Amino acid sequence: MSVRSKTDLKLVVLAGNPNSGKSTLFNQLTGLSQHIGNYPGVTVDKKTGALHLSADQEVTLLDLPGAYSMYPSSKDERVVLRQFLTEEKQPDLIVYVADVSQLEKQILFLTQLKDLGYPVILALNMVDMPGITIHTDLLEKHFNIPIVPISGKTGIGMMALKLQIGNLLANPIKQDETYYKLSSQEKELTDYFADRIAHTSPYGKLLTIHHAEWLDHISPNLKAEIKEQSGRVRFNSIQAQISETLSRYSRFTPVIRKALHLDEGGAGMKMTDRIDKWVMHPVLGSIIFFLLMLLVFQAIFAWSTGPMDFIEAGMGELGMMIRTILPGGWVTDLICDGLLAGLTGIIVFIPQIAILFLFIGILEEIGYMARAVSMFDVLLSKLGLNGRSIVALVSGGACAIPAIMSTRNISNWKERLITIMVTPFISCSARIPVYAILIGFAVPQGRIFGFEQQGLALMGLYGIGIVAALSAAYVLKHIIKSEDKSFLMMELPIYRPPVAKNLFLLVFEKTKSFVLGAGKIILIISMVLWFLASFGPSPDHPKLSDAQVETSQARQRPAIEDSYAGILGKWIEPVIKPIGFDWKIGIAVICSFAAREVFVGTMATIYSIDDDSDVSSIRTHMAKDRDLKTGALIYTTATTWSLLIFYAFAMQCMSTLAIVKRETKSWKWPIIQFVMMTTLAYVCSLLVYQVLS
Amino acid sequence: MQVADKTAIDLIPNEISQIIRFEDLVIAGKLMTMGILPNAEIEMVRRNALGHTLIFRINSRFKIALRRDEARTIIIQSA
Numbered sequence: 001m002s003v004r005s006k007t008d009l010k011l012v013v014l015a016g017n018p019n020s021g022k023s024t025l026f027n028q029l030t031g032l033s034q035h036i037g038n039y040p041g042v043t044v045d046k047k048t049g050a051l052h053l054s055a056d057q058e059v060t061l062l063d064l065p066g067a068y069s070m071y072p073s074s075k076d077e078r079v080v081l082r083q084f085l086t087e088e089k090q091p092d093l094i095v096y097v098a099d100v101s102q103l104e105k106q107i108l109f110l111t112q113l114k115d116l117g118y119p120v121i122l123a124l125n126m127v128d129m130p131g132i133t134i135h136t137d138l139l140e141k142h143f144n145i146p147i148v149p150i151s152g153k154t155g156i157g158m159m160a161l162k163l164q165i166g167n168l169l170a171n172p173i174k175q176d177e178t179y180y181k182l183s184s185q186e187k188e189l190t191d192y193f194a195d196r197i198a199h200t201s202p203y204g205k206l207l208t209i210h211h212a213e214w215l216d217h218i219s220p221n222l223k224a225e226i227k228e229q230s231g232r233v234r235f236n237s238i239q240a241q242i243s244e245t246l247s248r249y250s251r252f253t254p255v256i257r258k259a260l261h262l263d264e265g266g267a268g269m270k271m272t273d274r275i276d277k278w279v280m281h282p283v284l285g286s287i288i289f290f291l292l293m294l295l296v297f298q299a300i301f302a303w304s305t306g307p308m309d310f311i312e313a314g315m316g317e318l319g320m321m322i323r324t325i326l327p328g329g330w331v332t333d334l335i336c337d338g339l340l341a342g343l344t345g346i347i348v349f350i351p352q353i354a355i356l357f358l359f360i361g362i363l364e365e366i367g368y369m370a371r372a373v374s375m376f377d378v379l380l381s382k383l384g385l386n387g388r389s390i391v392a393l394v395s396g397g398a399c400a401i402p403a404i405m406s407t408r409n410i411s412n413w414k415e416r417l418i419t420i421m422v423t424p425f426i427s428c429s430a431r432i433p434v435y436a437i438l439i440g441f442a443v444p445q446g447r448i449f450g451f452e453q454q455g456l457a458l459m460g461l462y463g464i465g466i467v468a469a470l471s472a473a474y475v476l477k478h479i480i481k482s483e484d485k486s487f488l489m490m491e492l493p494i495y496r497p498p499v500a501k502n503l504f505l506l507v508f509e510k511t512k513s514f515v516l517g518a519g520k521i522i523l524i525i526s527m528v529l530w531f532l533a534s535f536g537p538s539p540d541h542p543k544l545s546d547a548q549v550e551t552s553q554a555r556q557r558p559a560i561e562d563s564y565a566g567i568l569g570k571w572i573e574p575v576i577k578p579i580g581f582d583w584k585i586g587i588a589v590i591c592s593f594a595a596r597e598v599f600v601g602t603m604a605t606i607y608s609i610d611d612d613s614d615v616s617s618i619r620t621h622m623a624k625d626r627d628l629k630t631g632a633l634i635y636t637t638a639t640t641w642s643l644l645i646f647y648a649f650a651m652q653c654m655s656t657l658a659i660v661k662r663e664t665k666s667w668k669w670p671i672i673q674f675v676m677m678t679t680l681a682y683v684c685s686l687l688v689y690q691v692l693s
Numbered sequence: 694m695q696v697a698d699k700t701a702i703d704l705i706p707n708e709i710s711q712i713i714r715f716e717d718l719v720i721a722g723k724l725m726t727m728g729i730l731p732n733a734e735i736e737m738v739r740r741n742a743l744g745h746t747l748i749f750r751i752n753s754r755f756k757i758a759l760r761r762d763e764a765r766t767i768i769i770q771s772a
Binding site for chain 2: 068069071073101102104105106108109238239241242245246249262264269272276280282370373374375377378381387485487488489490491492493
C-alpha cells in the first residue's frame with residue numbers, strides 16, 4: 001500500500017435526519033479509527049474516520065450532524081449546509097442514511113442533496129425490524145440512485161455498502177436531472193447570479209440566495225445585491241421554501257407508499273406506545289425521571305469506589321517504587337509529588353466520568369432524552385429555557401463543556417444563552433472528588449431509611465446545584481431581551497435497545513478527551529504547584545535539599561508556609577477567613593479556578609510535600625490537620641460545608657469559560673457568568689459558615 | 694381571523710383528524726421538513742396536565758411533541 005497524505009483520500013459524507021441511525025452506521029464503518037475535530041469557527045463535533053473499502057482502498061468518512069433539510073433551523077444544521085456550499089474540499093460521494101420505517105419523512109433531505117449534483121447512495125437502515133416489506137427496485141428506479149439495505153446495529157449490508165461506495169467512486173452517476181424544477185422566479189434569480197455564485201449546480205445557487213445572510217463566504221456587497229434583487233422580483237424565502245418542499249413531497253410520497261408496506265404497530269411502534277403510557281404520564285413520568293437520576297448517581301457513587309481505590313493505591317505503590325529506585329533529590333520529588341500526584345488526580349476520575357457518560361449515553365440511545373425534553377418543556381420554558389435545555393442540564397452532571405456544546409440545537413438565541421449561563425451550576429463530575437473527599441468530614445457514615453447518608457448528602461449537593469441553575473435562569477430571563485421565536489417541535493423516536501458499540505465508543509471518546517484536554521491542565525498545574533510549594537523566597541528556607549527530605553515533620557511544616565504557595569495562600573487569607581478557609585485551602589481554591597478537580601491534586605501535593613514519609617491517603621492527612629496556633633481541627637463541620645457550598649456554586653473551570661466565550665462569541669458572557677457564580681458562592685459560603693460555626 | 698377554524702389543540706386524546714393548512718409560515722416550514730404536511734392524518738396522543746405540551750401521532754407513523762402555541766397553527770378538518 002502506497003503512502004498517501006490524508007488530503008488525497010476521497011471524501012465520503014454520511015448524511016441523514018436525526019434518529020436515522022447515522023451515528024450507528026458511522027461507528028460500524030469506522031470503529032476506533034474515528035477522529036473528532038472541530039469545524040472552523042464552531043464547536044459542533046466534526047467526526048471523521050478511515051473507511052477501508054478493500055485491502056488497498058481507503059477513503060475518509062465524514063459524519064455530518066443530523067438534519068431535516070437544507071433549510072436549517074438550528075446552528076447544528078447550518079454546519080451541514082456550509083459543508084456543501086462553502087467547504088473547499090467537496091464530497092466525492094454522499095451516503096444518505098434513512099430509517100426505513102420513517103422513510104416518507106426522511107427522504108426530503110435526500111432529494112435536496114441529489115439536486116446539488118453529488119453522487120448519492122441511499123442506505124436503508126433497520127431493514128431487520130419486524131413488520132416491514134420494502135421494494136427497493138421501485139425506489140431505485142424513481143430516484144435513479146443505488147440503494148443498499150443495511151442494519152447499522154447488526155452489521156447487515158456493510159459489505160454491500162462498501163462495494164457500492166467503491167463502484168460509485170469509480171463510475172460516478174451524474175445527477176443531470178434535478179428532482180425539483182425551479183420556479184420561473186427562482187430561475188430568474190439563479191440565472192442573474194449565475195457567475196457571481198461559484199457553486200456549480202443551480203440548486204446550490206438557489207440555496208445560497210436563500211441563506212446568503214449568514215453564509216460567511218458571501219461578500220457583504222453580494223449579500224446586499226442578493227437582497228436587493230430578491231426584493232425586486234418579490235422573492236419570499238419562506239414562501240419559496242414551502243412550495244419547494246411541497247413539490248418534492250408530492251413527487252416522492254406516492255412512490256414510497258407503493259414501495260413500502262408497514263404492518264400495523266410494526267417496527268416497534270406498539271411497544272413504544274406501551275412504554276410511553278408510563279414514561280410520559282404527567283405524574284408517573286416525573287417520578288420515573290427522578291428515580292432514574294437517583295439510580296445514576298447512586299451507581300456513580302457505588303461503582304466507582306472500588307476502581308478509584310485501586311487506582312489510588314496503585315499510584316501510591318508506583319510512587320514508593322520510584323522512590324526506592326531513584327536517588328533522593330528534587331528530581332525524584334518532582335516526579336513523585338508533582339507529576340505522579342497530578343497524574344493520579346486525572347486517572348482517578350476515569351471511573352466516574354465513564355459511568356456517567358455511559359448512563360447519559362444509554363438514555364440518549366434508547367430515546368428517553370426526547371421524552372424528557374417534551375416533559376420538561378412546560379417547566380423550563382417558563383424559566384426562560386427550552387425543553388431541549390434538559391439535555392444540557394443532565395449532561396452538565398458529567399461535564400459542562402459537552403453540555404454547553406449540546407445547546408446548539410436550541411434555535412432560540414435567548415434560551416440557548418440562558419442554558420449556557422446556568423449549566424455550570426449543575427454539579428459536574430469534576431466536583432465529585434471534591435465532594436467525595438469532603439463529605440466524609442461533614443456527614444458521618446451510616447444509613448437513613450436504607451440509603452447511604454453520604455450518598456444522600458451528595459444528592460443534596462446536586463439538588464442545590466439544580467435549584468441554583470433554575471433560579472439563575474429565571475433571573476436571567478427577565479434581564480436578557482430577545483424577540484426571537486421559540487420552538488419545541490420535538491420528534492419522539494421509537495424506543496430502541498442501546499447499541500453496545502455506540503456506547504463503548506462514546507464512553508471511550510469522552511473519557512479520552514477528558515484525559516487529554518482537562519488532564520493537560522491538571523498536570524501542568526500540579527507541576528507548577530509543586531514548584532510553588534517546594535521553593536520560596538526566604539533565605540532561611542532555601543529549596544528543599546536532600547537533607548530536608550530526611551528531616552522531621554516539625555521542621556518541614558514551616559517550609560511550606562514560607563514557600564511561594566504559602567505566601568500566596570496567606571495573602572488571600574483575609575478574604576477567605578470569613579468563610580472558614582485557611583491558607584492551605586486558599587491555595588487549593590486558587591488553583592481550582594483552573595479546574596475544580598485540581599483541588600484533590602493540590603491537597604495531595606501540599607500534604608505530600610509536607611510529609612512524604614508515607615503514602616496514606618490525602619483524607620487521613622486532612623482529617624489530622626490542625627491549626628498550628630490553636631490546635632483545633634481544620635476540617636470542622638462548618639468549614640467543610642462552607643467549602644462544599646463554595647465548590648457547588650463557584651465558576652472554577654477555565655475550559656468552560658473558554659467554551660462559553662467560543663459559543664457566545666464574546667468575553668461579555670463568560671465574565672458575567674464568572675462574577676455571578678463566584679459571588680453567589682462566596683455569599684452562600686459566608687452564610688453557611690457563620691450559621692454553623 | 695378565522696374564528697371558526699378547528700385547530701389541533703381542539704382534538705381530544707385518541708381523536709383523529711386531517712390537517713388542512715397551517716396558519717404560520719415559519720412554523721409550517723419547520724413542520725413540513727419534519728414530515729407534517731397538509732392532508733396528513735393527525736391524532737392527539739396525550740396532553741400533559743397543564744396543557745402546555747401536546748403529543749401527536751402523524752400518519753400513524755411517528756410521534757411529535759408540540760407546544761400549545763405551535764399546535765394552534767395547525768388547521769384541521771372540523772368534521
